[in-house]
Amino acid sequence: MIETDELLSIRAAELYYEENKTQDEIGSILRLTRWKVGRLLAQAKASGFIRIEIVHPRARRLPVERRLRDATGLTDAIVVSAAGVSGDDELQSRTAQAAADYLASLRPIPRTLGISWGRTLHDVSLHLKQDWAPGVNVVQINGGVSLNKRAGTAATTAVTIAHKASGSATLLPSPAILERLETKQAIESDRAVAAVLEMAAGASAYLYSAGQADEHSALVDSGYLTADQIAELVQKGAVGDIVGRYIDSAGNIVDPALDERTIGIGLDQLRAAKLAIAVIAGNSKHAVARAVVGSRLCSVLVTDEDTARAILGEDL
Structure with a gap:
């Protein structure tokens, strides 16, 4: 009887979803x-015989969220679909769009928004619509004066x-990382x-992203660190950086x-913030995404479904 019901349920699903028949x-x-x-x-x-997939670029994975x-324990999670994505650039664009949508939906509207910098945040800025909010003041939360033209x-x-x-925008007129401690203290x-x-x-x-710990890091592109220095940080346990600060899998600083x-x-300020939105996407950032969420460096995460599943341990 159970087998008969199972076969009937499959037949009913085929007729309903593939033949567009009504229940009558x-x-x-x-x-x-x-x-x-x-x-x-x-x-x-309920038995998992039906899998419905929404493939629009702005579709979200609500069950995963x-x-x-x-x-x-995140306050909120926004997870975008990876269906039909042709590469990392498209996945990052989808995630940045979701972050822009989330930012525009915030109520109450943040009067002062602290932001980091990098390719992901730049994408978010491009996806934001004109007049997404009235009179938000933006302030840089970490140094970012370029050391090269790239x-x-x-x-x-x-x-x-x-x-x-x-x-209005308030900029931090400083490099991200200084060579000498006394120079940093003076600045x-x-x-x-x-x-x-x-x-x-x-x-x-706060709105910020995370960087991977490899030669493709924005801090390498910007001239602050070399690929060899990143390799040394990885040997110390680095999985990526948050606002220019390299952390291990537990969210601890790897190189004091x-x-x-x-x-x-500092990272303690992010952990203490009422609203800290991290925008992290891509296979290369699974490890740092786990570290950020696991060490409570954000209260809201905007990410893609593969990264979300990696955080949940469902990627095995």
């Missing part, structure tokens, strides 16, 4: 009541986000820099000396 029509074909057809369809779905919130998105990102919100003691750091520490919300020469807010 299915009842007539299978000589069942409409109520019985409805029960068979529910049984097919629920599991992620329940398992990690990367120079820190100021552009902040200005773009602020301009589209009819607000931080400058009145203008200190004022920006104070504003960053008091931001209403390097961290002391890094300008910007």
Whole structure:
């Protein structure tokens, strides 16, 4: 009897989803009541015989979001579909679009938004619509003055986000990492820099991304670190960086000396923030995404479904 019901549920599902038959029509074909057809369809779905996939680029994976919130304690999780994605650039674009949508939906609107910089955040700024919010002031939370011509998105990102919100941008006029500790201390003691750091520490919300620990890091592209230096950090346990600070799988700083020469807010400030939105996507960032969520460096995560499943341990 159980096998008969299973076969009927599969047949009912085929007629309903593939032949576009109504439940009344299915009842007539299978000589069942409409109520019985409805029960068979529910049984097919509960048994995992039916898999519905929404393939629109802005589709979200709501069941994965629920599991992620329940398992990690995140305030919110936004998980985009990876269906039909042709490469990492498209996946990052989808995730950046989701982050832009989430940012625009925030209520209450953050009066001061602290942001990091990098390719992902730059993509978010491009996806934001004009007038996404009224009068949001944007402040850089870590140094980002370019050391070469290939990367120079820190100021552009902040200005773009602020301009589209009819607000103002406060830039941090400093490199991300200094070679000498005394130079970093001197810069931080400058009145203008200190004022920006104070504003960053008091931001209403934070928006930032994570960098992978390899030669493709934005900090390597920007000239702050070399590929060999990244390799040394990996040997110390680094899985990636947050606001320029390299962390291990438990969310701890892997190189205190390097961290002391890094300008910007500290990780403890992110952990203490009421609203800290991390935007992380791509296979190369699974490890750092696990570290960020596991060590509570964010309260909201915007990511792709493969990264979300990796955090949940469902990628095996």
